[in-house]
Each structure stands twice: as C-alpha cells, then as structure tokens.
Amino acid sequence: xxxxxxxxxxxxxxxxxxxxxxxxxxxxxxxxxxxxxxxxxxxxxxxxxxxxxxxxxxxxxxxxxxxxxxxxxxxxxxxxxxxxxxxxxxxxxxxxxxxxxxxxxxxxxxxxxxxxxxxxxxxxxxxxxxxxxxxxxxxxxxxxxxxxxxxxxxxxxxxxxxxxxxxxxxxxxxxxxxxxxxxxxxxxxxxxxxxxxxxxxxxxxxxxxxxxxxxxxxxxxxxxxxxxxxxxxxxxxxxxxxxxxxxxxxxxxxxxxxxxxxxxxxxxxxxxxxxxxxxxxxxxxxxxxxxxxxxxxxxxxxxxxxxxxxxxxxxxxxxxxxxxxxxxxxxxxxxxxxxxxxxxxxxxxxxxxxxxxxxxxxxxxxxxxxxxxxxxxxxxxxxxxxxxxxxxxxxxxxxxxxxxxxxxxxxxxxxxxxxxxxxxxxxxxxxxxxxxxxxxxxxxxxxxxxxxxxxxxxxxxxxxxxxxxxxxxxxxxxxxxxxxxxxxxxxxxxxxxxxxxxxxxxxxxxxxxxxxxxxxxxxxxxxxxxxxxxxxxxxxxxxxxxxxxxxxxxxxxxxxxxxxxxxxxxxxxxxxxxxxxxxxxxxxxxxxxxxxxxxxxxxxxxxxxxxxxxxxxxxxxxxxxxxxxxxxxxxxxxxxxxxxxxxxxxxxxxxxxxxxxxxxxxxxxxxxxxxxxxxxxxxxxxxxxxxxxxxxxxxxxxxxxxxxxxxxxxxxxxxxxxxxxxxxxxxxxxxxxxxxxxxxxxxxxxxxxxxxxxxxxxxxx
Amino acid sequence: xxxxxxxxxxxxxxxxxxxxxxxxxxxxxxxxxxxxxxxxxxxxxxxxxxxxxxxxxxxxxxxxxxxxxxxxxxxxxxxxxxxxxxxxxxxxxxxxxxxxxxxxxxxxxxxxxxxxxxxxxxxxxxxxxxxxxx
Numbered sequence: 001x002x003x004x005x006x007x008x009x010x011x012x013x014x015x016x017x018x019x020x021x022x023x024x025x026x027x028x029x030x031x032x033x034x035x036x037x038x039x040x041x042x043x044x045x046x047x048x049x050x051x052x053x054x055x056x057x058x059x060x061x062x063x064x065x066x067x068x069x070x071x072x073x074x075x076x077x078x079x080x081x082x083x084x085x086x087x088x089x090x091x092x093x094x095x096x097x098x099x100x101x102x103x104x105x106x107x108x109x110x111x112x113x114x115x116x117x118x119x120x121x122x123x124x125x126x127x128x129x130x131x132x133x134x135x136x137x138x139x140x141x142x143x144x145x146x147x148x149x150x151x152x153x154x155x156x157x158x159x160x161x162x163x164x165x166x167x168x169x170x171x172x173x174x175x176x177x178x179x180x181x182x183x184x185x186x187x188x189x190x191x192x193x194x195x196x197x198x199x200x201x202x203x204x205x206x207x208x209x210x211x212x213x214x215x216x217x218x219x220x221x222x223x224x225x226x227x228x229x230x231x232x233x234x235x236x237x238x239x240x241x242x243x244x245x246x247x248x249x250x251x252x253x254x255x256x257x258x259x260x261x262x263x264x265x266x267x268x269x270x271x272x273x274x275x276x277x278x279x280x281x282x283x284x285x286x287x288x289x290x291x292x293x294x295x296x297x298x299x300x301x302x303x304x305x306x307x308x309x310x311x312x313x314x315x316x317x318x319x320x321x322x323x324x325x326x327x328x329x330x331x332x333x334x335x336x337x338x339x340x341x342x343x344x345x346x347x348x349x350x351x352x353x354x355x356x357x358x359x360x361x362x363x364x365x366x367x368x369x370x371x372x373x374x375x376x377x378x379x380x381x382x383x384x385x386x387x388x389x390x391x392x393x394x395x396x397x398x399x400x401x402x403x404x405x406x407x408x409x410x411x412x413x414x415x416x417x418x419x420x421x422x423x424x425x426x427x428x429x430x431x432x433x434x435x436x437x438x439x440x441x442x443x444x445x446x447x448x449x450x451x452x453x454x455x456x457x458x459x460x461x462x463x464x465x466x467x468x469x470x471x472x473x474x475x476x477x478x479x480x481x482x483x484x485x486x487x488x489x490x491x492x493x494x495x496x497x498x499x500x501x502x503x504x505x506x507x508x509x510x511x512x513x514x515x516x517x518x519x520x521x522x523x524x525x526x527x528x529x530x531x532x533x534x535x536x537x538x539x540x541x542x543x544x545x546x547x548x549x550x551x552x553x554x555x556x557x558x559x560x561x562x563x564x565x566x567x568x569x570x571x572x573x574x575x576x577x578x579x580x581x582x583x584x585x586x587x588x589x590x591x592x593x594x595x596x597x598x599x600x601x602x603x604x605x606x607x608x609x610x611x612x613x614x615x616x617x618x619x620x621x622x623x624x625x626x627x628x629x630x631x632x633x634x635x636x637x638x639x640x641x642x643x644x645x646x647x648x649x650x651x652x653x654x655x656x657x658x659x660x661x662x663x664x665x666x667x668x669x670x671x672x673x674x675x676x677x678x679x680x681x682x683x684x685x686x687x688x689x690x691x692x693x694x695x696x697x698x699x700x701x702x703x704x705x706x707x708x709x710x711x712x713x714x715x716x717x718x719x720x721x722x723x724x725x726x727x728x729x730x731x732x733x734x735x736x737x738x739x740x741x742x743x744x745x746x747x748x749x750x751x752x753x754x755x756x757x758x759x760x761x762x763x764x765x
Numbered sequence: 766x767x768x769x770x771x772x773x774x775x776x777x778x779x780x781x782x783x784x785x786x787x788x789x790x791x792x793x794x795x796x797x798x799x800x801x802x803x804x805x806x807x808x809x810x811x812x813x814x815x816x817x818x819x820x821x822x823x824x825x826x827x828x829x830x831x832x833x834x835x836x837x838x839x840x841x842x843x844x845x846x847x848x849x850x851x852x853x854x855x856x857x858x859x860x861x862x863x864x865x866x867x868x869x870x871x872x873x874x875x876x877x878x879x880x881x882x883x884x885x886x887x888x889x890x891x892x893x894x895x896x897x898x899x
Contacts, residue, residue, distance in 0.1 A: 009776035027794055409861040420871055425860065443894070445892040449891060451889035454876045460877070464878075641828065697894070697895060698893075
C-alpha cells in the first residue's frame with residue numbers, strides 16, 4: 001500500500017474521487033447564486049471582475065458597482081487575483097464555483113499529505129489523514145455563507161511544506177511557499193494572511209530547530225529568502241491591500257473567547273443549518289475519532305513539536321477565555337489588532353493535529369503481535385477515518401442543500417448609474433448596471449458623503465451655469481465626458497475619489513472624497529482613467545520575483561545550492577531584485593496619498609475637538625486613572641425615545657487597549673415597582689447599558705491622542721423603559737467589567753456607586 | 766523526501782474522469798427557471814409600497830441604532846429587503862425588476878447636486894462597520 005500512497009498520480013486520483021464526492025451535491029445547483037447576505041458582496045466582487053474583463057476588455061482594477069466605487073485589487077475580500085479567476089471568466093462565476101471548490105479540496109489534501117509526510121514515515125498514514133483537514137467543518141461553513149475565498153486556506157499546508165523544505169536547503173520550498181501564499185492572498189480573505197503569518201513563524205522555528213546546529217544558519221538564511229519571496233511574489237495583491245487598509249484601518253474591539261467545552265463542540269458536534277445560518281457547534285468538525293488519534297499519536301516523542309503546535313493554536317483559539325490570553329497578546333501587534341474570531345485558529349490546530357494522528361495510525365498496528373492484529377487494527381483505524389470523511393462530505397452536502405439560492409438576472413443594455421441600492425441584494429444591483437451606495441464591508445470603506453443615488457446625471461458641473469457636461473462613453477476604469485465651459489469649473493463624477501484616477505485634461509481632485517476634475521474654460525473631451533501606482537508597482541515586483549524564482553530554480557536543478565559561497569552573491573542579487581524594482585517605483589511615486597482617516601463619531605460629528613460646546617455641563621470628578629472627563633451633555637428622550645450623550649474627555653497618559661467606558665442608565669430606586677408588561681409589548685426595563693471601548697467606532701480610547709479633547713457621541717433607545725427618573729453613571733476600567741475599575745478619587749460632590757459617578761439624570765414620561 | 770512522479774495510467778484516467786465529470790455536470794446544470802418580468806403596474810405598486818414605508822423604516826432603524834448613522838441605514842435596508850422579497854415572491858416577479866422600479870422612482874426627481882434635499886435617503890452614508898457585531 002505504501003508504494004501506492006507515494007505515487008503522486010495515485011494520490012491525486014484518490015483525492016479527486018473524494019473531491020468529486022464533496023462537490024457532487026453542489027453540481028445540480030451550479031447555475032444558481034448563493035443569496036446569503038455576505039455572499040451578495042463576495043459574488044458582486046467576482047461578477048464585477050468578470051464583467052470588467054468580458055464586457056469592457058479591462059483589468060478589474062476599479063469596481064464602480066459597490067460603495068460608490070472601490071479599488072477592486074485592494075478590496076480584501078475580492079478573489080479575482082488568482083488563477084481560478086480564469087474559470088469564472090470561462091464559465092461564469094456561478095458555474096465556476098464547484099470547480100474552484102473541487103480544485104482547492106484536492107490541493108488541500110495533497111498539501112496536507114506532503115507536509116505531514118515530511119515528518120511521518122508511513123505514507124499510507126499520511127494519505128489517510130490528509131482529507132480530514134481539507135474537508136473540515138469550516139469549509140462547509142464557507143460554502144454555506146458564500147465565503148468562497150475561504151477555500152484559499154486549503155493552500156496553508158503547501159506554505160508550511162515549503163517552509164520546512166526551504167529550511168532543509170531545498171530551493172523548491174521557496175517557490176512552493178511563495179506561490180501558494182500569493183495565490184491564497186490573491187484569492188482573498190481578510191484572515192488568510194495574518195493566520196498564515198502565525199503558522200509560518202511557528203513552522204519556521206520548528207524547522208530550524210530540527211536542523212543540526214551546523215546547518216541552522218543556512219536554514220535561517222533560506223527562510224529569510226523565502227519570507228522575502230513570499231512578500232515579493234504576492235506584491236501585486238499585497239501593495240494594493242496595504243494601501244487600502246492603511247488608509248482605512250479596520251477597528252475590532254471586544255474580548256471574544258471560548259471555553260474548552262465550546263471548542264470541543266466546534267470540533268466534534270455535527271454542523272447544522274438553522275434559521276438561515278449555520279450553528280456554532282460543528283463549525284470545525286473533524287470528529288471524535290480524529291481527536292482520539294491526535295491524543296494517542298501525541299504521546300509519541302516524534303509528535304512532540306506538532307503537538308506543541310496543536311496546543312499553541314488551541315490556546316489562540318480560546319481567545320480571551322484563557323489566562324493569560326495568547327490571542328490578546330497577538331492583538332497587540334499592528335496587523336493582528338483587527339483579528340476578530342479566535343476560533344479560526346482551530347484550522348491550524350487541526351492541521352497540526354494531522355501529524356500526531358498519522359503517527360498514531362502508523363504505530364497502533366505495530367503495538368501487538370501477529371499479522372491478524374495488524375490487519376484488524378489497520379482496518380478499524382482506517383474505517384474510523386473513512387467514516388469521518390464520509391460524515392464531513394455528508395455535512396458539506398447537507399449544509400449546502402440548506403443554502404438560499406436564487407438567480408441574478410443580467411441586463412447589459414442599461415447604462416451604469418449609482419443607486420441608493422441595498423447591500424443585502426448587492427449582486428442583483430450589479431446585474432442591471434446599478435451601483436449600490438448601500439455598503440457593508442469588514443473595514444470602513446472610504447466613501448464620499450456627496451455620493452447620491454438620485455442624480456439626474458452621473459457626471460455634472462459644480463457650477464451648472466458654467467457650461468455643459470455630457471457622458472460620451474463609460475467603462476469601469478475609463479470615463480469620457482464632453483465638456484463645454486464658459487469659465488473654469490469643477491467636473492464632479494458620482495464615484496469615490498482614489499489616488500489612482502488620472503485625467504487627460506485638467507487636474508484630478510479629491511472633493512470631499514468625491515472624484516472630481518478642475519477644468520479650464522473651453523471645449524474638452526475629458527478622459528478619466530484609473531491606473532493606480534500600487535497595482536503597477538505590485539505587478540512589476542511580482543513579475544521580477546517570479547523571474548528571480550525561475551532563475552533560482554534553474555540553478556538548483558543544475559545542482560547549485562543557494563547561498564553556498566560560490567553562488568551566494570548571485571542568489572542574494574536574485575532575492576534583492578524585486579525590492580530594487582519596488583525601490584525604483586517608490587523613488588518616482590508621484591501619486592497623492594490618502595489623507596489620514598477622519599476621526600468621526602458614528603453620528604458623523606468630529607471625534608477630536610478643540611473645546612466642549614457652551615451648553616455642555618462641566619464634569620468635576622477626578623479618577624486615579626489618566627482620563628479626565630471635562631464636560632457632559634445628555635439630551636432627554638426625543639420623539640423616538642432616544643437619549644443622546646456627548647462626553648468630552650482627555651487621555652492624559654498611557655492606558656491599556658482593553659480600557660472600556662462604562663455608561664449605565666439606571667432607574668432611580670424608590671419610585672415604586674415596575675408596571676406589568678402590556679400585551680405584545682416588551683417587558684418594561686429599568687436598566688440600559690451603553691458600555692464601549694471604541695470612540696465612535698473610529699479609535700480605541702487608548703489610541704486617543706494624548707492631551708487632545710475627545711468628543712464621544714452615542715445614544716440609547718429607552719422605548720421599553722418604565723416611566724420614572726433615570727440616572728446616568730459613568731466609569732472606566734477593564735472592558736470585561738470584571739478585572740479592574742478606575743477608582744474615583746474626587747467625585748466633586750456627585751454620588752458614586754461601584755466606582756461609577758452619576759453624571760446626569762433624565763425623566764422617562 | 767522527493768515526491769515520486771511516476772504516473773499510473775489508471776490513476777491519470779481516474780483524475781481526468783473526475784475533473785471531466787465535475788466540469789461537465791457543472792456546465793450542464795439546468796438554468797434556474799427565470800421569474801417573469803414585472804408589469805408596469807406592478808413596478809409602480811412596488812415602488813409606491815417602498816416609498817410609503819421609508820419614513821417608518823428609518824424611524825425604526827433610528828431606534829435600533831441611536832446616533833449610529835451607518836448602522837441605521839444598514840438596518841433600513843434590511844427592512845427594505847424584507848418588503849422587496851415579500852413582494853417579489855407574492856407576485857412571482859424578478860427581484861431585479863423591483864430594484865429597478867425603486868431606483869427609477871428615486872431617480873424620478875433627479876437631484877442636480879449633492880446638497881439637494883434627500884427625502885428618499887438617496888445620499889450615501891459612508892461605510893463604518895461597528896467594531897464588533899456579537
């Protein structure tokens with residue numbers, strides 16, 4: 001059996017059969033669109049990219065159909081920057097999807113086999129465990145929710161395989177890891193890059209320590225080259241992504257965490273679709289049999305490093321529920337601060353668990369004597385694996401059959417225009433040429449408040465009396481407008497501005513984030529075109545990196561060991577070449593940069609101000625904590641029964657990221673009992689909570705500029721409040737509300753309870 | 766260990782057969798039955814129904830998310846979605862016709878500049894996702 005398992009063609013055939021079984025239930029519905037809310041956006045991105053290439057013959061750099069226009073290549077969740085886009089181009093987005101899942105499932109199994117096989121002697125054992133990661137529960141979740149880009153995670157084993165191979169001195173490892181990472185990143189997913197970075201660091205340390213001491217320096221040098229190539233080959237995607245996320249960073253607060261019982265349920269319970277979504281239990285289904293194998297194999301000495309990996313990633317997956325929290329430490333790092341779901345580290349725990357599981361499969365049959373024992377044990381263990389794979393496939397089919405499916409009607413004849421739109425039906429808008437200004441994304445998309453979904457014309461003059469503007473032609477990356485002007489004025493285009501927009505006439509300007517061109521008087525045919533430097537520079541760096549990799553591979557085939565003294569200079573030059581290319585672009589970069597993000601409250605008011613308004617009441621209390629509350633304004637319930645708060649405060653010293661502001665609205669005691677609930681109305685309440693950690697959804701309290709007056713505006717709906725007088729209490733402390741609270745040193749005469757100061761009152765009639 | 770690249774003809778045939786079966790089945794999967802186009806009267810009815818409820822939806826959204834403009838607008842659209850789905854299912858017409866009808870209705874007046882009045886909530890509210898959802 002072992003020699004069959006070692007044959008690549010045999011393995012791929014077996015994996016292809018399993019992948020066929022996996023997608024089988026998808027195939028009859030291949031022409032349908034997933035209508036799940038997130039799928040609307042993912043599908044819109046892919047459809048927009050296909051349309052841009054097929055209908056307009058352009059690269060899908062700019063996507064005008066969503067949020068008023070955004071940088072397609074820089075959108076973290078778009079997936080067209082990978083070879084699988086060819087399938088979407090050929091067959092259409094919907095029909096390409098099962099093919100993409102089929103391909104990635106095979107790659108996931110083959111990658112897992114190769115990676116596990118590096119440290120497990122038994123090829124059949126590695127072959128048997130390989131599908132368990134590639135079919136694990138979260139891929140069913142991704143399928144249900146239309147998160148097709150999450151299938152890129154199937155390439156993680158190849159990245160880890162490449163890292164170990166490179167540490168062992170093999171040039172092919174650099175190529176495998178770099179290309180796998182670039183494809184994964186091109187295929188989208190906000191989580192792929194940071195998760196892979198953590199796994200890559202762990203794997204690199206493990207691979208270096210496995211080397212004999214005299215070879216460790218070589219391993220470090222090889223891995224440094226690998227890291228350089230990983231970034232350089234992915235540059236075509238990495239630079240636009242970096243540009244987007246630096247200009248509009250994602251803020252993620254909270255202290256998510258999972259108790260061991262919940263993590264166990266993630267792994268062993270069966271995933272189900274319920275109430276239009278999937279259950280938490282079973283999200284990472286690999287089955288109890290797999291866990292037993294991991295436990296048994298983990299007891300072996302050779303599995304120790306992998307087992308450390310399992311524990312490490314389980315620890316991360318527990319989030320804030322484990323003390324100390326590794327996840328909390330990770331979130332202190334810049335790129336990782338936006339990580340949201342710690343449980344996704346279970347993916348890596350499962351992957352690292354494959355190695356001890358394979359060791360258990362290899363060892364258990366050898367524990368007893370005689371052929372009969374070996375055959376019976378092997379059969380039982382293989383049956384456990386086969387049953388688990390069967391259950392995984394059944395879950396994928398079952399959950400998939402519960403998807404809400406629909407069809408997107410296409411009308412290519414309609415001219416593009418922005419609509420008010422609806423992000424819950426975004427893909428349907430794109431089909432009929434409408435852009436949806438209703439926008440949801442995982443990061444704050446930079447949008448102009450001047451965008452409108454009811455304009456008489458999409459291109460118009462700031463000064464309508466200065467002349468006329470008429471659209472000549474339109475495509476996503478190129479807009480031609482005939483303009484006749486009696487005097488200079490500004491041409492406004494109903495799309496977002498981006499530094500990559502250029503004009504054949506006049507000067508492109510950022511008009512409150514709206515795309516605009518300042519034009520001189522006269523007759524002009526203005527051609528606006530989108531050519532962002534980050535895409536051009538990233539593309540050039542990627543091409544040079546791929547060329548360098550090719551030369552490195554050719555040299556390796558000729559027997560040259562990279563970084564050996566005779567060829568060290570040449571290898572070094574190949575590693576550096578992509579960065580020299582990038583340096584040349586940086587030196588000549590003339591494109592404007594996005595201005596710093598505007599710090600605003602969720603109601604649009606500025607979050608950083610110079611003084612409190614006159615009608616705000618001074619707050620006279622002092623804390624043993626570097627926060628000073630200067631003024632407070634509380635507006636009593638309005639016609640909609642909303643109470644609004646404006647707090648003016650300063651951070652006067654460093655405070656922890658997990659500092660929360662506690663705002664409790666509580667009915668004053670001694671006003672009699674709560675009235676009974678009226679029929680069909682909610683129970684009357686006497687407590688409302690407005691605790692938060694982030695000012696206006698824009699920045700953590702801890703990141704407020706020191707000494708600067710912060711305006712924090714928020715509201716509470718008190719529609720269900722029992723009538724009476726209510727007090728508003730304010731305090732600061734650990735966001736969980738349990739660990740610590742800032743002590744009130746001087747309340748200025750205001751009542752204090754549990755280190756909360758009463759800052760005001762209002763009446764609910 | 767270097768992978769063994771020897772190929773087995775049978776394995777190759779199986780792989781190709783799987784790829785072909787998946788591809789052919791995906792390409793030959795039946796087209797979904799298209800719903801009929803909405804009539805002019807139905808379009809008007811849908812647009813009117815949406816327009817008449819917008820104020821109420823926005824008030825509801827303002828109560829769900831006081832002082833949070835993006836969340837309010839997102840909630841507004843969730844309520845709008847419910848009505849659209851209800852109406853297109855009841856009438857058996859394409860969802861795109863409903864969207865087009867709503868957009869045509871909103872565009873009917875044709876605003877001339879960003880400062881024009883905005884009774885139909887057609888002005889963009891920049892995306893500002895809440896820092897956490899759960």
